[in-house]
Amino acid sequence: DAGVIQSPRHEVTEMGQEVTLRCKPISGHDYLFWYRQTMMRGLELLIYFNNNVPIDDSGMPEDRFSAKMPNASFSTLKIQPSEPRDSAVYFCASTITGRGRGDEQFFGPGTRLTVL
Amino acid sequence: AQSVTQLDSHVSVSEGTPVLLRCNYSSSYSPSLFWYVQHPNKGLQLLLKYTSAATLVKGINGFEAEFKKSETSFHLTKPSAHMSDAAEYFCVVSLNTGTASKLTFGTGTRLQVTL
Numbered sequence: 001d002a003g004v005i006q007s008p009r010h011e012v013t014e015m016g017q018e019v020t021l022r023c024k025p026i027s028g029h030d031y032l033f034w035y036r037q038t039m040m041r042g043l044e045l046l047i048y049f050n051n052n053v054p055i056d057d058s059g060m061p062e063d064r065f066s067a068k069m070p071n072a073s074f075s076t077l078k079i080q081p082s083e084p085r086d087s088a089v090y091f092c093a094s095t096i097t098g099r100g101r102g103d104e105q106f107f108g109p110g111t112r113l114t115v116l
Numbered sequence: 117a118q119s120v121t122q123l124d125s126h127v128s129v130s131e132g133t134p135v136l137l138r139c140n141y142s143s144s145y146s147p148s149l150f151w152y153v154q155h156p157n158k159g160l161q162l163l164l165k166y167t168s169a170a171t172l173v174k175g176i177n178g179f180e181a182e183f184k185k186s187e188t189s190f191h192l193t194k195p196s197a198h199m200s201d202a203a204e205y206f207c208v209v210s211l212n213t214g215t216a217s218k219l220t221f222g223t224g225t226r227l228q229v230t231l
Contacts, residue, residue, distance in 0.1 A: 004159075033219075043206065043221040056218070091159060104150070105219060107159040 004108035012114045018080040025094030035091040082115045118143040120207045122222035135194040139207030148210035149190045155203045202229045
């Protein structure tokens with residue numbers, strides 16, 4: 001298996017532009033998570049999906065952020081309009097239920113976003 | 117509520133010497149605990165996990181961790197450091213939501229390995 005795939009790996013954009021980050025989870029996994037990593041705040045959970053349905057988006061910082069999962073193999077995280085403080089590394093992770101408590105999450109390589 | 121505290125933001129060891137990365141947790145329930153490693157410009161990789169089975173957990177690359185409920189600790193150790201161990205290490209506690217687990221990450225410990 002190729003693991004969790006994220007694209008692009010690096011994104012540089014200007015303030016006010018729309019940014020779309022993409023994620024392909026591991027085939028067969030039914031949970032997908034979006035995280036943000038910054039020096040100031042560490043790793044934060046933004047939102048997660050189960051069977052393509054958003055379950056908890058309490059970590060989404062504000063309305064400029066939105067996430068979708070149109071099917072089991074694809075998810076997007078969109079920022080519109082982007083701001084310099086959105087600069088961070090964004091990780092996608094997936095997991096599969098049925099293994100009991102403490103399910104391991106498999107992380108993608110991340111997208112490094114820089115907003116100028 | 118649940119949280120983890122990584123007691124050292126930076127640890128430096130010489131190659132071939134033991135590694136100790138400290139983690140304390142707080143959880144209202146019996147926790148599941150993990151250690152993840154992040155190499156520069158890479159994603160996170162699971163090192164090991166504790167899920168209420170054996171209290172001494174062995175992971176990949178010679179790492180292990182011991183769950184001590186009385187001390188609310190889950191310290192990560194390795195007998196002999198290798199240069200390739202230089203990375204950021206995250207202690208993580210899991211809140212089981214009934215289906216999937218929500219992870220709460222510590223602030224990370226950067227391990228430096230010197231010759």
